[in-house]
Amino acid sequence: MKIIYTSFIGFVFLIVCSSIIISDLKGPESLILGSWDEVSWEYERVNSTENSNLPLDNLVKKEICSNMFIHEAETWVFKKNNRLQLVKRGHEEEELIYNLRGRGNILEMIHKDNGTEIYQIQDLTKNKLVLHFNFDLQVKGIVKMTFSKVD
Amino acid sequence: MLRKFNNYRTHQDNLKIAILTACSAGMVNVLSVILFFAFTSNVTGHYAILAQEVAKGNWYQAAIVFIWISLFLIGNFTSNMLIIHSKPGKSTYLAHATPLILEIICLLTVSIYLQRFYLNTLWETEFLVALMLFAMGLQNGLTASITNFSIKTTHLTGLTTDLGLLFSMFTKKKYRKDKKLRRKAQILLSVVTAYMFGGISAGILHIKVGYAAFYIVCVLLGIILFYDYSVLKIKRRKRSLFTRKNILFSKKTL
Numbered sequence: 001m002k003i004i005y006t007s008f009i010g011f012v013f014l015i016v017c018s019s020i021i022i023s024d025l026k027g028p029e030s031l032i033l034g035s036w037d038e039v040s041w042e043y044e045r046v047n048s049t050e051n052s053n054l055p056l057d058n059l060v061k062k063e064i065c066s067n068m069f070i071h072e073a074e075t076w077v078f079k080k081n082n083r084l085q086l087v088k089r090g091h092e093e094e095e096l097i098y099n100l101r102g103r104g105n106i107l108e109m110i111h112k113d114n115g116t117e118i119y120q121i122q123d124l125t126k127n128k129l130v131l132h133f134n135f136d137l138q139v140k141g142i143v144k145m146t147f148s149k150v151d
Numbered sequence: 152m153l154r155k156f157n158n159y160r161t162h163q164d165n166l167k168i169a170i171l172t173a174c175s176a177g178m179v180n181v182l183s184v185i186l187f188f189a190f191t192s193n194v195t196g197h198y199a200i201l202a203q204e205v206a207k208g209n210w211y212q213a214a215i216v217f218i219w220i221s222l223f224l225i226g227n228f229t230s231n232m233l234i235i236h237s238k239p240g241k242s243t244y245l246a247h248a249t250p251l252i253l254e255i256i257c258l259l260t261v262s263i264y265l266q267r268f269y270l271n272t273l274w275e276t277e278f279l280v281a282l283m284l285f286a287m288g289l290q291n292g293l294t295a296s297i298t299n300f301s302i303k304t305t306h307l308t309g310l311t312t313d314l315g316l317l318f319s320m321f322t323k324k325k326y327r328k329d330k331k332l333r334r335k336a337q338i339l340l341s342v343v344t345a346y347m348f349g350g351i352s353a354g355i356l357h358i359k360v361g362y363a364a365f366y367i368v369c370v371l372l373g374i375i376l377f378y379d380y381s382v383l384k385i386k387r388r389k390r391s392l393f394t395r396k397n398i399l400f401s402k403k404t405l
Contacts, residue, residue: 015221018214025211029273082271099271102188102280103200103215118188 028104028124035087036076036129036147076147084109107131119145153247153297153379162334165298166341168375172294173304173342175371176287177349178356179258180305182364183283185357186265187276191283193306194223215277222281226288229253231296248376250293255369255376257286262365301335304342314339 077085084098097110104124109117122144123130129147155164180192190196197220204213230250237246261279269275291305303309317336320326327333356364 011221014217018217018221021210021214022218025214027211027273100273101276103204103212103277104273105212106188 028100028121031124031126032078032100032107032121032129033080034078035150036078037150038074038076039146039148040144042144042146075150153244153251153375155243155297160298162338165302166338167378168294168298169302169304169338169342170345171371171375172290173345174349175368176290176305177346178353178364178368178371179283179287181350181353182357182368183280185354186362187280189219189276189280191280192287193308194220194284195306195308219281219284222285223288223291226285226290227292227295228288230289230292234293234296244379247293247297248379250289251372251376254286254289255372257282257289258365258369258372261286262362262369265362265365302338302342304346307343307346310339310342314343 074089075087077087078098079085082097082099083095085095086093094111096112099108099110100106100121101108105121107119107121109119111117119131119133121129122132127149129149131145131147133143153168155161176192180190183189183191197216201213201216201220204210204216233249234246237243261282264275264279287305291303294302294304314336317332317339320332321336353364353368356367360367
């Protein structure tokens with residue numbers, strides 16, 4: 001009987017702790033707000049064993065972009081009302097709607113023509129945002145995009 | 152499907168409940184993946200994610216995943232508690248139907264919320280996933296509890312293991328002739344097929360009818376509820392007719 005009570009109390013304690021963490025900590029929804037500068041594009045998985053993190057040259061980047069919705073923006077501005085501004089050389093390139101899905105690990109971007117882009121948020125901190133192209137739920141990281149927060 | 156308990160259940164009873172609940176679980180899981188990018192009928196992946204988030208120090212995400220897992224657990228707990236604490240003599244049907252009624256309420260809430268109030272915020276997504284996990288916990292707890300832990304319809308890991316073992320046993324003639332094992336294989340294969348069918352149809356339904364696909368899951372669960380209710384009613388009517396006839400007969404003989 002003692003084991004049952006102990007496990008029950010432990011379980012309730014963990015639930016309470018989780019609730020406190022959720023209400024106190026900044027979630028992905030507030031962490032993502034603000035301007036993010038594109039820092040790098042990298043191939044995460046290539047058939048090379050020597051260089052597993054090859055930077056993408058502009059030609060390859062353009063080739064990928066031609067088949068996808070990716071905009072060659074330099075700055076991504078995430079706003080409070082689920083709006084995302086893609087800015088290139090100080091000019092707004094496009095405004096679209098973004099949503100966070102899952103446990104805040106999926107970034108969904110909806111274009112004006114209803115086309116949808118989906119990224120996996122691999123890392124999201126105060127100063128760093130890392131996105132992976134999301135082709136499939138079980139596959140990730142064909143291309144890794146890294147952003148740094150603009151103050 | 153819901154009236155009988157444990158060893159009193161026939162193979163047909165188990166088969167019917169397995170097919171219908173597996174189909175609904177497949178539908179719910181696929182819908183949640185399409186809408187929220189999160190699985191809701193199984194928690195194995197969530198345990199792995201929880202460990203990963205803790206290792207990364209992502210405490211917010213870890214807390215969310217922990218609460219999701221807990222709700223699946225609470226769903227199972229509630230279901231079994233309702234069944235084992237139902238008073239003997241009272242309707243077994245009612246005790247077994249209550250988890251299903253709660254599950255329908257959860258899924259209806261998800262559907263109505265998505266259609267009328269959903270603003271695409273993260274906390275809404277997290278809450279709705281939690282509600283669906285609780286609903287799946289209720290269903291899994293119900294099927295496992297009333298079938299003496301022999302049927303679980305919301306996840307297929309254990310089931311695939313059992314199938315692998317069974318198929319290897321069937322390489323021996325002695326086991327191939329075993330009716331019990333053949334029935335077990337029939338149930339397991341039915342669960343897999345129904346789950347897949349549910350998943351595929353949910354994907355198609357979501358394209359055609361959007362969020363209303365959840366209503367179809369509720370209809371499926373409603374079939375389980377009302378099938379037994381109608382059988383009960385027919386039985387009661389037959390019984391009352393029989394007793395009336397007996398009374399008339401005894402009056403005549405007097």
